[in-house]
Amino acid sequence: MIGMNLKALRKAKGYSQEEVAEKMNVSRQSVAKWENDESIPDVIKCSELANLYGISLDELVHNKISVDEEQANGEEGKYVFGIVKVGERGQIVIPKHARDVFDIKPGDKLLVVGDVKRGLGIGKLSRSIANDFVFEE
Numbered sequence: 001m002i003g004m005n006l007k008a009l010r011k012a013k014g015y016s017q018e019e020v021a022e023k024m025n026v027s028r029q030s031v032a033k034w035e036n037d038e039s040i041p042d043v044i045k046c047s048e049l050a051n052l053y054g055i056s057l058d059e060l061v062h063n064k065i066s067v068d069e070e071q072a073n074g075e076e077g078k079y080v081f082g083i084v085k086v087g088e089r090g091q092i093v094i095p096k097h098a099r100d101v102f103d104i105k106p107g108d109k110l111l112v113v114g115d116v117k118r119g120l121g122i123g124k125l126s127r128s129i130a131n132d133f134v135f136e137e
Contacts, residue, residue: 002034002037002040002041002046002060002061003034003035003036003037003038004035004037004083005059005060005082005083006031006034006035006049006060007035007083008080008082008083009049009053009055009060010031010035010053011080012053012080013053017031017032017035020052023052024045024048024049024052026045046060046061079097079098079101081094081095081097081098082095094122102124103124104124108124108125109124109125110122110123110124110125111123111124111125
């Protein structure tokens with residue numbers, strides 16, 4: 001779990017593994033192992049990592065990451081909300097901060113789009129548009 005958070009935060013800041021390793025006084029291999037959950041940084045390194053990324057230790061450890069606008073490459077209105085895990089039936093839990101920012105409520109309909117080169121996207125549909133679509137449950 002910490003590994004996914006570390007990787008997402010590093011990418012959101014635009015750092016390479018080498019840059020993080022240099023800032024943390026560890027090897028690039030250590031950073032790679034942390035990100036791949038092959039090892040866990042000690043509590044002192046976790047605290048230093050939280051400081052590096054401008055988040056609390058609790059957010060780093062407990063997957064409560066919400067990278068704000070300033071941290072998302074400085075572009076207003078763009079966010080990195082963290083990483084979610086896909087369940088056995090394909091379900092995901094959208095992070096609370098994302099639900100708050102985009103006013104997503106239980107029962108809302110979301111449109112899932114994809115591009116094999118760019119990835120997936122999820123968007124909230126207005127009620128009037130949602131009523132025009134046939135949904136697969």
